[in-house]
Amino acid sequence: MKFGVVVFPGSNCDHDALYATSKNVGADSVEIWHKDTNIPSDVSCVILPGGFSFGDYLRCGSIASFSPIMKEVIEFANNGGYVIGICNGFQILTESGLLPGTLLKNESLNFVCKDVNLRVENTNSIFTKGLETGSVLRIPVAHGEGNYYADEETINRLETNNQIIFRYSDSEGNITKDVNPNGAINNIAGICNENGNVLGMMPHPERYSDEMLGCNDGVGIFNSILKYIKN
Amino acid sequence: MNTYKAKIKITLRKGILDVQGKAVEQALHSMDYDIMDNVRIGKYVELDITAQNDGQAEEFVREACDKIIANPIVEDYEIEILEKA
Numbered sequence: 458m459k460f461g462v463v464v465f466p467g468s469n470c471d472h473d474a475l476y477a478t479s480k481n482v483g484a485d486s487v488e489i490w491h492k493d494t495n496i497p498s499d500v501s502c503v504i505l506p507g508g509f510s511f512g513d514y515l516r517c518g519s520i521a522s523f524s525p526i527m528k529e530v531i532e533f534a535n536n537g538g539y540v541i542g543i544c545n546g547f548q549i550l551t552e553s554g555l556l557p558g559t560l561l562k563n564e565s566l567n568f569v570c571k572d573v574n575l576r577v578e579n580t581n582s583i584f585t586k587g588l589e590t591g592s593v594l595r596i597p598v599a600h601g602e603g604n605y606y607a608d609e610e611t612i613n614r615l616e617t618n619n620q621i622i623f624r625y626s627d628s629e630g631n632i633t634k635d636v637n638p639n640g641a642i643n644n645i646a647g648i649c650n651e652n653g654n655v656l657g658m659m660p661h662p663e664r665y666s667d668e669m670l671g672c673n674d675g676v677g678i679f680n681s682i683l684k685y686i687k688n
Numbered sequence: 689m690n691t692y693k694a695k696i697k698i699t700l701r702k703g704i705l706d707v708q709g710k711a712v713e714q715a716l717h718s719m720d721y722d723i724m725d726n727v728r729i730g731k732y733v734e735l736d737i738t739a740q741n742d743g744q745a746e747e748f749v750r751e752a753c754d755k756i757i758a759n760p761i762v763e764d765y766e767i768e769i770l771e772k773a
Contacts, residue, residue: 564705566711607761
């Protein structure tokens with residue numbers, strides 16, 4: 458089981474993702490340059506890391522979604538490969554069409570950089586199989602455009618198909634407007650595609666994967682991937 | 689083949705909250721410009737394009753807008769094709 462972390466110009470959480478998956482989770486983890494035209498054959502999970510790919514020019518993630526590697530990532534995902542996009546990676550996934558909807562400017566207009574609580578909405582996906590439904594994770598967010606938006610029909614479909622993986626909640630798991638850091642519809646913090654093999658999330662689990670940092674709630678997500686892909 | 693200039697105006701769709709527009713509106717009101725309302729902020733893109741005619745130029749620009757220049761989920765766009773001087 459190997460993780461492949463894509464590095465775009467302007468990615469800045471690529472090393473955190475490499476560190477978390479290798480040092481904290483104990484998996485093999487390699488970098489993949491955005492101009493590469495193939496994903497190493499032994500990579501089973503691709504991570505699109507956070508950052509400001511291409512300086513967030515035009516729209517966050519829009520230019521990166523046309524990097525040469527993305528053609529491969531789309532094919533990889535369409536063939537059932539596991540892909541996780543974190544923050545800017547989530548934006549790249551929506552821009553490339555691998556996930557529905559888009560991420561608008563935060564309702565407050567502020568860049569939000571703080572810890573949030575995430576309620577695990579379902580454990581059907583490989584990314585959360587190792588967690589408990591309804592459990593609450595403390596994970597940091599750091600974004601200016603994290604306000605998840607999709608039309609009503611898409612939101613209904615996401616809700617009906619259990620594609621909402623994480624929601625912003627309080628520490629008890631209550632979903633309220635007060636704890637929503639960016640105005641996202643229905644407090645959506647992370648969603649997966651219909652097949653459940655592509656996850657996009659605004660919060661950064663890789664930043665809370667080492668106890669030394671005061672919290673390692675994020676490591677559960679990577680552990681879950683490792684455990685269930687192995688099996 | 690002819691060269692044209694394409695002017696593209698991109699705006700957030702009606703019904704999508706424009707937080708930037710709102711912030712500017714509040715600033716205007718605090719400057720006592722109460723006569724100004726409904727501020728919406730968009731983007732303007734200009735590019736040169738070589739095509740057989742203006743219709744073909746517009747077709748290509750529309751295609752590019754749908755793929756990358758605009759985000760059809762939340763944005764509308766208007767294209768103007770001009771003969772390049």
